[in-house]
Amino acid sequence: MSYQAPVKEMLFVMNELAGLAQVAALPGFEDATPETVQAVLEEAAKFNQEVVAPLNVTGDKNPSTWQDGEVRTTPGFKEAFRQFGEAGWQGVLHPQAYGGQGLPKLVATACNEMLNAANLSFALCPLLTDGAVEALLTAGSAAQQQLYVPRLLSGQWTGTMNLTEPQAGSDLALVRTRAEPQADGSYQLFGTKIFITYGEHDMAENIVHLVLARTPDAPEGVKGISLFIVPKFLVNDDGSLGARNDVHCVSIEHKLGIKASPTAVLQFGDHGGAKGYLVGELNHGLEYMFIMMNAARFAVGMQGVSIADRAYQKAVAYARERVQSRPVDGSAREAVTIVHHPDVKRMLMAMRAQIEGARALAYAAAGACDMAHHHPDAQVRRDNAAIYEYLVPIVKGWSTEMSLEVTSLGVQVHGGMGFIEETGAAQYYRDARILTIYEGTTAIQANDLVGRKTVRDGGAAARALCAEIEATEAQLTAQGEAGAAIGRRLAAGRQALLRVVDFVVTQTKSQPNTVFAGSVPYLKLAGIVLAGWQLGRAFLAAQRRLDEDKAFYGTKQVTARFFADHVLTQAPGLATSIIEGSEDVLALAEAQF
Amino acid sequence: MSYQAPVKEMLFVMNELAGLAQVAALPGFEDATPETVQAVLEEAAKFNQEVVAPLNVTGDKNPSTWQDGEVRTTPGFKEAFRQFGEAGWQGVLHPQAYGGQGLPKLVATACNEMLNAANLSFALCPLLTDGAVEALLTAGSAAQQQLYVPRLLSGQWTGTMNLTEPQAGSDLALVRTRAEPQADGSYQLFGTKIFITYGEHDMAENIVHLVLARTPDAPEGVKGISLFIVPKFLVNDDGSLGARNDVHCVSIEHKLGIKASPTAVLQFGDHGGAKGYLVGELNHGLEYMFIMMNAARFAVGMQGVSIADRAYQKAVAYARERVQSRPVDGSAREAVTIVHHPDVKRMLMAMRAQIEGARALAYAAAGACDMAHHHPDAQVRRDNAAIYEYLVPIVKGWSTEMSLEVTSLGVQVHGGMGFIEETGAAQYYRDARILTIYEGTTAIQANDLVGRKTVRDGGAAARALCAEIEATEAQLTAQGEAGAAIGRRLAAGRQALLRVVDFVVTQTKSQPNTVFAGSVPYLKLAGIVLAGWQLGRAFLAAQRRLDEDKAFYGTKQVTARFFADHVLTQAPGLATSIIEGSEDVLALAEAQF
The missing domain is CATH 1.20.1410 (I/LWEQ domain)
Incomplete structure (x- = not known):
């Protein structure tokens, strides 16, 4: 098995460090009994180990491809995503009213760790969809929530976040995409967005783009940005699909890692205008986007833990199997497996200790987030919110920087074999390299x-x-x-x-x-x-x-x-x-x- | 220009820190006047900037390819290598008696820094050839020296080091390649060698493999290893080429980086036996190999400095050009180039300071090596030899570990663009990753x-x-x-x-x-x-x-x-x-x- 979810360790952290018992006692989380949580984690482990993890190398070798505006994902991804949606994994932490499981973020965090460790490229699609769901649940109208959220949770549709433009990387003040109001209350969007993860793909029937743009009279800078829903296919009131909208993928990037996840350049309105629908109030787009981004930043921090643990597991397996050199203390006359050499132990311990530290910190933050949202006492909510807010940039920044060091050590443990692509250690090193950059670089955190x-x-x-x-x-x-x-x-x-x-x-x-x-x-x-x-x-x-x-x-x-x-x-x-x-x-x- | 050799900085380090004046005063180095050294460095800068550096990206995009035992290198490599040989760059530190320039190692070190910074993959061929020349000059017979060394220095032929076997990575005690003595004093070799850099290619007329193997009665372990010359084409006494020898490249590796340099699996003796010639004495192979390895370890340390400097130059250029966000101190109302942001400065300084420190340490070591070999006073020679010996594992280990951090920072300075392969920053990150592994991992150092x-x-x-x-x-x-x-x-x-x-x-x-x-x-x-x-x-x-x-x-x-x-x-x-x-x-x- 290429990935073994550390369920026992996860339960230890949840119970002993992240306060699962207190979280489960919060109103609304009555279902999160110890038995249920353990069962959910074991089910997630099984699914990710057996269905998602085997597609990780496949995705690196056969990345998504673009032709004539269409993106074909890695063979096997579509079927795995269907199973993912059907089993309800997209909805772990979302409300039961929309088809979710309504479980604490703490539980969802453990599930996400497994999904990301199994396959970082695959996991990005649910990660972005989560952000879209979060934004719609916070700022969308009741009609928008009812139309979009259940279909996003079932895996029928997926979501994206459209922030970056060629002239505006981290600096959203420079966003130029235009949204022109129409007589029917909708908008026509025009502009170019880059670095859109899963901005185009073949794994779902529709893609719900959440797009930052400016209306004609909007103030300059970040105070003039609004958020719009721009579906790939227009959606009828009953949820059935209408015409193809004027948003098109003109290319995808050739990247160092996470090659299976298509990173799209999207062109809005080149053929008359892309139909969009305002989310929440005009000029509050950045505020809503921050909701998505905060959730996404925490999730990317978990990606750091995930890829680091996957790299650690591979390094341990190799160190147990590879025979090389006699022990320095002369305790054996023959060469031994390298796990016995002091410096290999040091590298494995450095990997392991930092992974466990980062996991514990992230899970503790997730527990604080649950308390901040669900505790009956307002002061407890405020205190936990402050702690969670303080921890999010640290979970994002430190866990991902840590993952660069750990995946590099993973290559090093493999020696010369680590540099050969077929070995697989190099993929983690390449994949991890985006984590300190996207959703805000370490400097931005x-x-x-x-x-x-x-x-x-x-x-x-x-x-x-x-x-x-x-x-x-x-x-x-x-x-x-x-x-x-x-x-x-x-x-x-x-x-x-x-x-x-x-x-x-x-x-x-x-x-x-x-x-x-x-x-x-x-x-x-x-x-x-x-x-x-x-x-x-x-x-x-x-x-x-x-x-x-x-x-x-x-x-x-x-x-x-x-x-x-x-x-x-x-x-x-x-x-x-x-x-x-x-x-x-x-x-x-x-x-x- | 994609690479600008820091000649002024190099001369500062050579003069002020590495004792160029004292080195130039050593017997045999009379030609190394300040004017000559500066002229050599400027010529090297010109050649590497104009001829070698432009092939770096080409090599990454069009790696060496293998077909039916032949390796075709990246288009342009063969012609550049011809110019390299003709201009005398292979011979900078080798004796004038064999066509070299006879300059100090200190001067050659600066030239090598430029070559490696210009193109790590290309530079590996001369690096290995240097090691072969060193071994032949130390342990070869006069006839072997006269036959092989001039042709290696002219670039007509190239050299390789054949140590590693599938069951024996760093642990040479496990070497199994057999060398059977023949009536004419030569040997027939049988075995498999892996990870042979430039083990097969089309850039030179012949390849001189230096191969570790065991004779039938040799003692077990490292004390039974001998060193053999196994030319790709047999060599007549007048230096003309004879029959194809029975050493064949059965595949090359698919690697994370340095893709243009072919990493060969070589099969010796599958068709009757590969003809080989003993170098020096029987069972002293490891000792001779250590001569090559010590030189090669120092050279790989310099590769760390080189790739780090190349990454730094690219990051500085991007930071001066990329406009993003207003300054945190409110000193401008518009977005500024990112070189003005404190954390970008911090990253650039961290890159720069570690590169300059590693360069100074390596050049100082090279100066000590020159003193150790050429000073008239035996005690001065011994003292400098001890310092050089102490420094070699540090130059190799620390400079290469440093290069991993620096090339990673290079990607980070580029933000999202750093993760896109076309940008080029990712290539340095991938290329550098071998440096802490080959010629002995950091743990072995x-x-x-x-x-x-x-x-x-x-x-x-x-x-x-x-x-x-x-x-x-x-x-x-x-x-x-x-x-x-x-x-x-x-x-x-x-x-x-x-x-x-x-x-x-x-x-x-x-x-x-x-x-x-x-x-x-x-x-x-x-x-x-x-x-x-x-x-x-x-x-x-x-x-x-x-x-x-x-x-x-x-x-x-x-x-x-x-x-x-x-x-x-x-x-x-x-x-x-x-x-x-x-x-x-x-x-x-x-x-x-």
Whole structure:
């Protein structure tokens, strides 16, 4: 089996670190009993392992192809997507009223981890559809919700996000696509959108494009952007399909990775105008798009965890099988499998520890998101919302940066074979490379972390998390030498993080460049400390349950200590770079580079 | 121009850091006057920029192809290689007696940097030929030298290194290729070799394979390996070509990168036996191969510098041209070129500083190599040999690991465009990925650093370097605030390195696994501290010459300080991981991964 979903580990994280019991006790989540959750995860594991994962290499070797405006996806994708929709996987976290399962985001997050690990290219179609559903449920009219959402959840149709234009990458102020109002209340859209994931394909009957555009009288900049539904085929009131709309895929990109997922250039209105329907209010498009983007950013962070875990599993399998060289300690006279060599162990531990840390942090964030939306107490909702908001750029930024390192180590464990495409390790290295870029580069996540997530609340969310970390340190100190060692590293990390939070809060207004020069290192520092904290909590939980399963919980404890000794130890150096090193970042003029 | 050789920077490093004047004063290097060296570098820049660099993308798009045992290289490669040979570039550092230029390794290193930056795939053919020449000059008979070396230096023929077999990757003890002695003093070889770079191609008239094999009565393991010349076409005494030899390319690999360079599977003796000629003495093959490998390891380290610099140049060009978003400090109302954004500056500085540090370290090593071979005083030769030997695994390991980070940052600077293959940034990311693997993985370099380069001399070479670093710190402290700041970081780095050297020297014998668990972090620490030292020296040299050219030397100073604040700051954390973190590396049993 090329992918084995780590269901036991997932349940451990959900139960012990992400508060599944509290989430399941929230109103509306009565169905999320421990038995149901376990059954859902096991079903998801089976489906993704057996149906989706085998198509991963196929997709890399036979990418989507474009001809005359049509995109043919990899053989097998269409059938797998039909099964995906029919089994209800698109609707895990969406309302039962529209055909979803209405389960917590925490549960959906575990399902998404499996789907993405099984096949990053395939998983992008549901990921984007999720975003479209989210936007329609938030801002769409009742009629729009009833028309589109059930068909998106069933897999009959899929969704896209149309933001980027050739002259406007991350900078949506420059969006130029025009939307001209028509007498019947609809709009005609004209313009070009690029980098549209699954912007055209053959896996569903219709594609529901959600498109940012400007109406003729709209204000300049981001305050003049509205959101429109532009279906590939026009939709009659009964949901049946009408005429082909004037949105056409003029090409798809030739990419480094995720080759099976078609990345489309879409042309709107070249033949008279693409019919579109306003979502929500005029000029509020960016606000709605941020709803989709926040969900998508979290989801891309999970993609980092997923691809890293897939790479780890492959590296472990190879390290157990490949015989090479005698042990350095002379303990065997013959060559041994490379998993016995200290540096291979170090690489595997570095992969494993960072994956487990990133997973725990993301699941904890998902749990906070569920609390933020469903807890009966408004203050608890607000507190959890603040924590979730603080964590989203970190989950997106740190988990994806981590995935670059981990997939690179995955190649390295394979030695020369890692560089040969047939081996498969290189595909993860290529696929992962988009994750720190799309849905906002790491720098954009870091700007969000600095500006809206740290400065705006005066560092309150960050300090609240640090107070929790401090409590964990105290518990660790009471747990013998290993616990105390982790506690010490965590304390040093927390102090480094607090120094940086103070720096950010006090300096951003007076010297923004100085702070933004260290924004990505700040994001990295926060990721390290928060993931290290989660693994410290994992150490404590494992200590409580050690007698139940020494191998499993013992491994958790070793992993937590590895993270503390090999990753958390980077924290003080990062704080120094951020606080004392900004001058060197900014010193050179353009011509001096 | 897609590549601009940094000749001014190279001359600065050669003159101020690598001791070109002292090298040029060595017996035999009388021709290496400042004028000649500058002229050679400028000629090399012109040739590589104009002839070799334009073929880089061509090679990626039209890799070498295999058909019926023949390999056709990328269109344009054959003609460029003819020009390369005719202009004498293969012979820069080889003896004039065989048609070479007899220049110092320091000068050849700069030329090689340019060639590799221009086209990594193309440059591999000369790189391997260099190794073959080196082995023949060291171990070949006078007749072999006269027959093969001039034709290898003229580019008429090329050379290869045949080590790896399917069951024997890095572990040469497992080599099985047989060499059966014949009545005429030659041998018949039988076996399979894999991963043979330029093992078959159409760029030269003949290919001189240097092959490791065992004779029938040879002892087991590495002490029974001999080295043989196996030419593709048999060679008559006058150098004319005879019959096709029984060595055949049965396939080439489909690789992640360096696609234009054919990586061959060679079959020896499938049709009766491949005729081979013993080089040097029986059973000394590994020793000779190490001569080639040491030169090749250094050269691969330079490939890391080269590809990183190429990626940096492309990223700078894009950052100067791409307009995106307003400045965070509100200094402009319109979107600006991204080179003005703090995080883009941070990425470019991180690329630049590490490239300059790695270049300076490698050139300094090359200078030491020249002193080690040519200085009239035996003690000076020995001292420099020890320093060079210590530095080779660091130049190979650290510079190539650095190139993975730098080429990844190169993609990141390009945003979404970086993921599109046509942009070209992704090619560097893919090409670089082999560098930490071939000619010995980073772990193998680190084992060499621990065992033969640190433990064997009781840490003497490492401590001698640290004493020099300490002297540089004192000089820096006298140079104002910036110098003093660099001096402090360097002192912290040196102390961290010394702690680790003590740990390695005292613990390797009693607990080898504990030390080898930290061998790669030790290599990384040594690379950071030694490169930081070179940039500290660069800061001092720039201070002396600041008035001559404020922009150039001012930039050197900023770069040195960036390295100190953002890279050297990682040193103490690494030392802690190495000394206190080995238990967690080793704790898991095979089944627990």
